[in-house]
Amino acid sequence: MEMNELFYRDAYVKEFDGVVVSCEKMKDGYGIVLDDTAFYPEGGGQPGDTGYLNDVKVTDTKRIEDLVVHLCKESIAVGTVVHGRIDWDRRFDNMQAHTGEHLFSGLVHHLYGYDNVGFHMGEVIQVDFNGPLSWQDVNKVELLANQAIWRNEPVIIQYPDEKTLSELDYRSKKELQGKIRIVCVGKEDVCACCGTHVQSTGEIGLFKVLTCEKHKGGTRLTMLAGSKAYAYVSMLFEQGQKISHLLSAPMEQLASSVEKLQKEKTAADGKLQQYVRDNLLQKVQNARVENGLMILFGEGVSRNDLRHCAKQALLQEEVKTIAICSKEDNSSYSYLIMSECLPLRTLGKQLNQLLDGRGGGSDELIQGTFLKEQEEIVTVLKEVLHG
The missing domain is CATH 2.40.30.130 (Elongation Factor Tu (Ef-tu); domain 3)
Structure with a gap:
């Protein structure tokens, strides 16, 4: 120093x-x-x-x-x-975060024997450990860290002499020379560190882990401490209140309410898709056929349903080629064309060029997207596919 x-x-x-x-x-x-x-x-x-x-x-x-x-x-x-x-607010945020990281890393080291091999403080605290941690492990350490915060244990900084240092079991990311600064966070951590820290664990206030993922054979975590953790939890609470109001459900039941909503949406989507398919099949039965060519338009039709309806159309004796287009949300048209007599692979390139399209396939089936309007698509399909 x-x-x-x-x-x-x-x-x-x-x-x-x-x-x-x-x-x-x-x-x-x-x-x-x-x-x-x-x-x-x-x-x-x-x-x-x-x-x-x-x-x-x-x-x-x-x-x-x-x-x-x-x-x-x-x-x-x-x-x-x-x-x-x-800028004291920023500095104190960093002191809360740095001491909180020591607390968490020390507990991981004691419980699982892993070392903190990477550490960065920004909008969140990012820590890398050289061993695997599950969410269950992380939740356990998080609870122990917050319990240490509630106990308001002292944070002591010392510069031990060589003899004391040689007898001290402390964490360090690298070999250090000269006077070593040791930070002791309660009973949870003893670590060589050059950072600034709060005077007691109670000043950390709150500790919250955000993410846990595998990283280079170990685990990468992101977390928050102090005022940033409080702000994050407050934001989640406000979001929960809004969702609770929208769903007319208590906050304690949001997960089950969303699951119920997802099931209802899945069922409704299935009914809607069945309606879209049935409507398109009805169009197949009533559509005009000119020189063996049938052209149909729908909206929101899945690729599977386009293929199913095309196969049904080709069952009609007079239909030799079927082109079905489905309007999408971005105003483009998904297309699927099947034919018993035309070289569609070659013709598809021509169609894509004329209709700002993308896609391809085989001589029997091509599919892709057209970016032109319906009237122009019909005109081009008739010109190319009649030939």
């Missing part, structure tokens, strides 16, 4: 005074170094702080060649005394 790293001496400092010791032109602005700073530089998966030096916006903070560099759009003269103001 360097003497100019106020963020380590007191992670709760929101405003401070410092002196500019260097200001260097950089790619997108200026890099400003102070004699002391409460701005945390990006590191250990935690984003760098933002805020202000006097009225100059600090867009990020990074550690460059062991110096804490404040990235700014404007320059500040060397020797200037500046008043620093950290």
Whole structure:
């Protein structure tokens, strides 16, 4: 820990005074170094702080060649005394998230023996573990993490001497040299870490896992802590209230109400599709046939029903070629053409060219999509398929 790293001496400092010791032109602005700073530089998966030096916006903070560099759009003269103001809400979100991640990762390590091999904090916390975790495992760890939060256990930061460190069982992603900073989160975790943390687990407030998926032989999780977790749960509650109102069902019964609605929709869709098929079959019975060609139009007809109705049409002795088109939601037309006498594979290319179509098939059957209007489709079908 360097003497100019106020963020380590007191992670709760929101405003401070410092002196500019260097200001260097950089790619997108200026890099400003102070004699002391409460701005945390990006590191250990935690984003760098933002805020202000006097009225100059600090867009990020990074550690460059062991110096804490404040990235700014404007320059500040060397020797200037500046008043620093950290974006505290953002910093405290990061402190809640980082300590929450330690709590969760420590529990996973104790329960399953897996290591945290990847960590990133942004809109969500993303953590990779080098072993498989099921949703049941994740829910168990999540509950234990929140129970530790409710117990309001202390978060202690220490710099053990070599002897103490050699006897300490702690987590670390890599081999470390020199003075090692150890963060102890209650009884759940002991880990080498360079980030900023809350003083007790109770300040994390709430911990919620969002997703769990397989990743490179292990598990990738996304999660939220603190105010972001609260905002997420509140959003879900508001959404649940709206859905409850729309379904006229208690929130506790939303899942069963949606399942019932899905079953009713499936049944209704089946009845509708049967009606569409029956209506098209009726058209098959009443359609005009010109020179062995029958042309039919429907709407919302499935590919299977197009094929079924085409086969039924070809059972009529006078029908040698059948073209059925179904209007889709985007105003295009799905088509299926079957013939007992025409080389449809070749003719299909001609039809697609004339009707902005896509598709293909065999000499006996072609299918695809036309983008022209019905009147033009009829005209082109007659010209091409009569020939």
